[in-house]
Amino acid sequence: MNEEKKFVVKEVYAILPGEGQLGEGMFYKHLWKLPIPSKVKGLISRGTHNHLQTMGNLKKGKIIDDTTSFECISCNSSIEITTHLLFKCKFSYSIGARCYEWYGDERVLPADYFNHFWQHRGNINGKKTILAWGAVWASVIWALWKHRNDIKFNGVSRNLGVAMDALKHRAWTWCKANIHGFNSSLYVWSLDLANYLAQLI
Numbered sequence: 001m002n003e004e005k006k007f008v009v010k011e012v013y014a015i016l017p018g019e020g021q022l023g024e025g026m027f028y029k030h031l032w033k034l035p036i037p038s039k040v041k042g043l044i045s046r047g048t049h050n051h052l053q054t055m056g057n058l059k060k061g062k063i064i065d066d067t068t069s070f071e072c073i074s075c076n077s078s079i080e081i082t083t084h085l086l087f088k089c090k091f092s093y094s095i096g097a098r099c100y101e102w103y104g105d106e107r108v109l110p111a112d113y114f115n116h117f118w119q120h121r122g123n124i125n126g127k128k129t130i131l132a133w134g135a136v137w138a139s140v141i142w143a144l145w146k147h148r149n150d151i152k153f154n155g156v157s158r159n160l161g162v163a164m165d166a167l168k169h170r171a172w173t174w175c176k177a178n179i180h181g182f183n184s185s186l187y188v189w190s191l192d193l194a195n196y197l198a199q200l201i
């Protein structure tokens with residue numbers, strides 16, 4: 001077994017139930033290497049520590065009072081806490097599912113950061129492919145938080161298509177700027193993601 005395959009086995013092992021610590025430690029190693037802006041790494045890191053200013057956290061910290069609605073702005077059916085906002089909400093789940101459609105795949109999406117990431121990571125091979133695919137995952141998280149803020153503070157309407165287009169474009173921009181040899185056009189990236197990633201290596 002070569003070094004690359006050993007690495008992949010170790011990665012896949014990290015997603016097994018009961019291996020939360022391993023999955024968590026490896027998660028941050030991957031996060032710091034991703035070809036994404038530091039502000040996005042910061043957002044994701046804050047989220048894993050439950051430090052995002054969700055309505056649930058603002059209420060818990062008594063920064064908002066009981067008269068303020070602390071429900072999720074996308075579905076109005078649950079308290080806006082991090083795991084709901086990013087993973088459990090129907091809107092968030094739909095964004096994740098649409099991403100796998102884009103890739104030509106279908107997966108059940110876990111409702112927590114680490115397992116969600118490892119599920120996304122899967123058993124993809126190739127250093128640059130892993131980085132680009134990881135940037136897609138980060139772009140989903142960033143898009144969900146940004147879309148939530150646009151709805152809340154800028155009066156934007158919830159729109160799956162707009163959020164999807166924005167996250168595809170954003171991930172492409174990050175990869176183009178930070179992965180040597182990444183030369184896909186936005187057109188190819190948007191329409192033929194799996195084939196482009198397969199040859200990126």
Ligand SMILES: [Zn+2]
Pocket residue numbers: 072073074075076077078084085089090091
């Ligand atoms: Zn919701």
